[in-house]
Amino acid sequence: MLRSRLLWATLIILALASTLPLWLSAYILGVLTTAYYFGVFAMSWDLLFGFAGEVNFGPTFLIGLGAYTAALIDNLLGWPIPLCVAAAAVVAVVGGLLLALPALRLHGPYFGLVTLVAVLLLQDVIVIFAHFTGGEIGMTVPDVLSISAGTNYWIALVFLTVSGAALFFYSRSPLGLILQAAGQDPTEAASLGFNVAKHKLAAFSVSAFFSGIAGAMLIFYLGSASVDVVVDLAIAVQIIIAAVLGGRRTILGSVIGGVFLIAAGQVLLPLGQLSTFVVSAVALLVILFFPDGLLGHALRRGEQE
Amino acid sequence: MSEARLEVAGLTKRFGGLVAVRDIGFSIAAGEILGLIGPNGSGKSTVMKLIMGIERPNTGSVRLDGAEIAGWPTHRIARAGIGIVFQHSRPLHRQTVLDHIKLALLPDSLLRLAADPAVEGKARTIAARVGLEAVLGRHPGTLAFADLRRLELAKAIAREPSVVLVDEPFAGLTPSEVAGFSELIRSFRDEGKAVLLVDHNVKSVAAMVDRVFAMYLGERIAEGTADSVMRDEKVRRVYLGGSIETAARIRTNGEQARPLLAVEGVSVLYGKAQALDNVSIEVREREFVSVVGLNGAGKTTLFNAISGLVPYRGTIRFAGRTLGTISAASIARAGIVQCPETRELFGAMTVEENLELGGAHLSNAARTEQLAWLLDLFPILAERARQQAATLSGGEQQMLAIARALMMRPRLLILDEPTLGLAPVILEQLSKALARLHTTTEITVLLGEQNVTFALPHADRIYVLEHARIVWEGEPARFAAEAGAQYL
């Protein structure tokens, strides 16, 4: 049975991943740490695109909201990290609901643009209130999760596992089923008695919840929050690419895509500027030749059996 | 017969200017099957959508067990007890048949993260009832067409609705499958459900409905038992255009004429649905041939195959040359020009511009000449020359579509359902125009119609298409006797 095989594979990979700190250099761990948070971003995006059928060009709107909320609270109120993260989650969810409202009215490129603009606006607001947010510079946070690469890695891995499990089971649960139906054919879903709006709002909140937390954790790992890390459209693009690369509608595939993007970017660092070029070129080729994405391809194979 | 489950009264729906449904009213009692029939564009599907809340009525009321539900959101109506079986649906690719049925059984709650165990059992019973038990574990992509329809049926009845709406229950099914479905639908009646069957024509549903409600151009034209409706004059005129007459026509060309188009053993599959089954027809030079058949019989598919718009098995030869792989556009340039059911006009452009585009491949001289001739053939278009195509009346649009096709100077003109949703007076004009084409030009015409009276006078030969197969071929004269009876 395919499902269980996927489960086993995941468990084995997790087991392996958890041993990495024992034999990998601090630097590589650092790269993987960011990659894991990135994976959560991509999974949350896939929940919206793959299941709710909403193309969100602005995942960084939710991430940025979370990240900056946490950063501001930590700086201004000096709350402990867990509280900051919790607050980040709340604000992100509110943002998610805001984003969901147009989603119920608009479709295709039109909704896409709104999400895009949401990011640009957030960016501008951050710059305007530079006095608090540090504007273009970004702001450093007094607290960090840990300075030990190992610990940071563990934290990220645990967080990735938890949110991965949550999102995966949500997507595979009855709710996920309904969501998928609603995303694919709202009319039919409605005539089966499902309140499409309700379920989409739920999906947006869940996606926002994890994006927000991940954003907050990321900046507590990096020790600083800046627009080009958690808000910039370039990041949003990377997230989308990661999800499509890993395989739409697979949730877990997004992690693979995310790790691939970040890792590739680092491996190619000696290429200087051109590293970005190579990564995007590879991504483009994958999209052209394996449109189902890496994991999606594997699963599709499995289904044919 | 018990009290009315579903009561519809004074239902009216406008889309912009056009009135799709005008003052429709009927009621269905528990344990009753009502057939809602009418040709394409008669508004019957809109009525169904209005009941389901997919479209909001402008005026009128819809009562379910006495409670007013008009204007409710669809999901509320569904939960109130109305189920619908869509004709076309987009199943989820990654879920199994069982998952799909389970989906329909799930509560609309955000808190139920795990389906309760009973669901599984229920789903299996339903599957067994509609005859899906054999394919429970398969993905929709791998299902036969009939099974997909069964799946739709299963989903619709999962919530045990007291009213079931079924859109074209038998479209694309083989006779044996039809029997099976009829059984199922009758069983709904026996459970005291109120059932609404929406279909193009009485015939297909006659066997099982208690009453029939016939619509045309958004209005009620007849209501009563299947037989009474079939005998109803209005209905006959809509479908047959009155008594079948066969204007005796002078043979312009005899058997010896060379065949222009030869369709040999052509079959077409839409996904799993057999849209054409080993069809062979022949059209000779300067001949007018009509393919008559009910909606969904496969006429449009046949024409699209000829025009190279759908992939097919079998061979199609035009003027001795096998079409096979040539692009649709080049087929059109080669001389087979189709004037489709949907007309495909350039709505935002003027009549003139539409015609101009039709003549784009001609030399300037030829174009002006052709244009003059057509404006003479359809004088109304001359008056409307500068008007936007979208703003024309249905009849005028149809004439424009035909004229635009003729601008290409086709050797073979394919006319698909030119009478669709047109008022009788327009039919007259079209009829005349065709007659003139026949007598004054070298053109060959292949006409697809469900309106036999329109088709007969313009035909040298007739093919009858039914359930994707050619079931009769012959001269108009023999049609009434041999095929006419079983046609409606």
Added chain:
Amino acid sequence: MPETIRRSLWQPSRRQVLAGAAGMAGLASVPATVRAAGEPIKIGIIAEASTLPGAAIPKGAQMAADAINAAGGVGGRPIELIVYDDHVSAVDGVRAFQRLVQQDKVAAVIGSFISEVALAIEPWSARLKAIYITPGAASNDISKRVHDDYAHYKYTFHGWFTSYFIAECASDSAHDILVDQFHMKTCVVMSEDAAWTTPLDAAYLEFLPKAGLEVLDHIRFSPDTTDFTPIFNRIEGKKPDVIMTGISHVGVVPTVQWKQQRVPIPMWGVSSQATSSDFWKDTNGACEGVAGQEGAGPDSAVTPKTIPFTQAYQKRFGLVPAYCGYSSNDLVYIIAEAITRAGGSTDPDKLVTALEATDYVGTIGRFKFYGRQDRFTHAMEYGPDLVPGVMIQWQNGKQVTVWPKKFATAKVEFPSFVKLPA
């Protein structure tokens, strides 16, 4: 340097050199052409090859490393540079820094002329206890942090003028030339909205009045502004005698539009991109008359080392160094000396002590770092006898030094459309 890349489109030979600037692998593995032997001393470089100043960092540093190695290295050990590009992104900068420290185990990191990036790296220099020196970022906060929390931040040094001193330097020059020679009385401050300009503007507002220029207005614009017409019009509305600029991320666009629109007011102050010898071509000569603060100019000997270095650099890379070229070169020497002073040890704490004792005459002046009591702890000391700073002006396609007097090679001239006070 990018502009060489441009030329190199038809001089592929040069592309190799560039591989250095752009893809650092080339340089990283450059074997020390040396008599020096033994375990090499690794120094990390974080560059922005896609920007004018940022691309000068690895070049300047490489010149120093080669020279040191040719001269026998540091106590016999060659210097090896490991160079990464941060794509002008804070997070990439941090990653590059982590990689240099944790993976490549470098003794110290010279990196980035962008305050945003430097400020993001600084906390990591503290957390990882690794020496970090910026060769071109200006924000006061870099050294302010060291001052406020010395124990934590002491591993960071600031190898360039702080915004505060840049403003002071520009204001002094404005006083000597604009006020005394051209009788100017009023100005408008025009700065890009960025980390380094916040303190710069504050200092401008403090020094300019003292220098005799009344500040009529203070305009900040976002670095991605493309249309400067409204800004120039607003400035013109105030009728100032001069525009005091604070621009580094932008440069070409405002300069070109300034010329196109014949804005009758001269631009003076800081214009980092104007320090690149390619600025003339990028602006199609629109920069005629633009004056900007610099460490040293190509044509005047701030120290005996300035001109030889400039010429060697030009010979090797085909252009004169942008300002980070000078500082990066000097900083490699300074680190090398510090390691020698620390008895060859690369232990960070020992290095900090050694660096604090720095007294080195480089290409742009005499380097010292302020102590923990000074407000700009670990920042490069500014002053006539230390690193004096100069004003460079574009005249007929050449960069000439116009201030201070003792280094000046030409008189200040402004283009014809500029209206000067009677």
Added chain:
Amino acid sequence: MEAVQILVDGFAISALYALGAVGFTLLFGVSGVLNLAHGGTLVVSAMIAWLVATDLHLGTLAGAPAGILAGMVFAFATYFAVVRPIQRSRAIPREETEIFILTGTLLWGIMCQTVLAYCFTTNPVTVPALIGGVVPIFGVRTPRNEILIALACWAVIGALWLLINRTRTGKTLLAASINPRGLTLLGFELSRIHLLVWAIYGLLAGVAGVLLATFLGASSDAVGPLTASAFSIVVLGGLGSVGGSLVAAYVVGYLETITAYLVAPTLRAIPALVILILVIYVLPQGLFGRR
């Protein structure tokens, strides 16, 4: 006085926006493709124009055509390397072609940006204006070049209008945007029409790019922002509606200029964005949207 200034300055900018957006919307209208590498096309033509005009010292008169040509070449590259493969791929389900084209062109744009940054740095380049100098308009000192740009933009847009409404070829484009199936039935090969529209797109974007380079300057960093602004203008005007995007361009252009003058240069972009969201929310099809 300020009012006049805003009027004059806003005009040239808006004209440039309009020209930048028209090709984008035409492309969507006719072939249903949202080309998110649009900014790339503009910058490529700007850079090549600069390369020929300044770096090779051949002057603007040689640079401009070179840049326009480059724009067309890049447009075709986008079509053949990214868009067409996706459209023809059997592995990609029809209903998802759109998101794939979006992602694909997005990636293509990034690739283009990095290559430009590598060869030309992120520093903006400017092509010398064809005519220098300034003339006062109602007392506003206006560079002759800005006037030239406004005229050029409107000349090109006018030519496009003539092409679409007065020539047979143009009408087939219009027809394709209304009802492609109808065209096939009339014997037109859609593939040819797509080639044609990509060529026109490349031409329009090329001209816009070159003009941009003589006015505001263009840098590889501008690839993203240029795409975003064209995208928002086009959606505001209503996807596929050429007239709509002209209006939208002026709305956005003037909003920005007004903000820059009356509020603050830093806030320039914000009001336009807010208005955009509001309009789309109230009119989900944009100002003049058909679909």
